[in-house]
Amino acid sequence: MTEILRLENVSKAFGGIHAVNDVSFTLQEGEIVGLIGPNGAGKTTLVNLITGVHPLTSGKVVFAGTDVSRQKPFQAARRGLARTFQIVQPFPEMSVLENVAAGSLFGGGRGGMAEAMQAARDELEFVGLGHVAEQPAALLSLPNRKRLELAKSLAMKPKVLLLDEVNAGLNAAEIDGALELIRKIAARGITIILIEHLMKVVLSISQRILVLHHGELIAQGDPQAVVNDPRVVEAYLGAKFAARFATPIAEGASNG
Incomplete structure (x- = not known):
């Protein structure tokens, strides 16, 4: 497989708060990779850094x-890095x-309006x-x-598509x-990073999983192995409850 995206020791601080801290991973062409973590783990911030x-x-x-x-969002889009947003806000008065x-x-490099409209259709x-x-x-609805x-993002002709809570609600x-x-x-050959809260969804579609906690990448790899990793269980349940409950969170739990 060919590498399409690589992060090397990526960090982001807002004042004294480290929202993302020293995150490194690679993404191969054609992969579907789940990005999970408790609320506030830094998942959306990481997508914002990538794009x-x-x-x-x-x-x-x-x-x-x-x-x-050092790219700007419009440069990311034109290179083939597209993303969706957790809160969907279309232009309401436009069709x-x-x-x-x-x-x-905006991002697809179309030759003009007629070509853009056909691509949209x-x-x-x-x-x-x-x-x-x-x-x-x-x-x-x-x-x-x-x-x-999703259609807006696909019209940008992405090579990598970052989906932020696409199933929420x-x-x-x-x-x-x-x-x-x-x-x-x-199946069109587009690589996907899926930020998701529902564990069953992540396990059903992801080839690999990345886990963020307090802005740090605490686990990555095979989905079943990752969600049963003691560090991941503790991140979701806390140390006290993780010690009491031996049932893997993969058996249907949501990460909230």
Whole structure:
């Protein structure tokens, strides 16, 4: 497999608070990697560092062999680093189609509006929203707003897609549909980092798992081995409860 993304000793401090501390890992082309950790572990901050939203305090981000540590978000998008947001906020007065076309123009390197609109139509069909393309985005349900967010990201022609809590707020049937769509995205050759709170979801789709706790990478590797790692159990349950409960958190627990 070919390396597509590498983090070397990446850190981010906000004043005296170390939100991310000395994180290193590599991502191979075509992988689906779960990124988990308790609330406040630094997961979204790490995504923001990878995509240029926040500058690094120290360390290095290498994407497709290029040092991109100082990139801006628009540069990340045009290189092929796309992301979704935990709180979905489409342009409400614009149509569903226009929202996706905006993503295509911003990050996809399209030649002009006609090409961007065609790319938007293609991605809307792919995510199952072709039938609502002309509707105002404000009228979409939460599950369809999530699909719109995916279509916008796909229109940027990403090589790596970072999905931040894409299943938050969805019911079981909607989550199943979202996972099917994520698998279809991966089948296109797009590498995926999935930030997720539901452990069953992570275990069902991830080839590897990375675990953050207090901004530090405390475990990574095979999903079943990682979620049964004593350090991971303690991070979720606390030392006192981890010692009392021997049942692996992989048996259906959520990380809250």
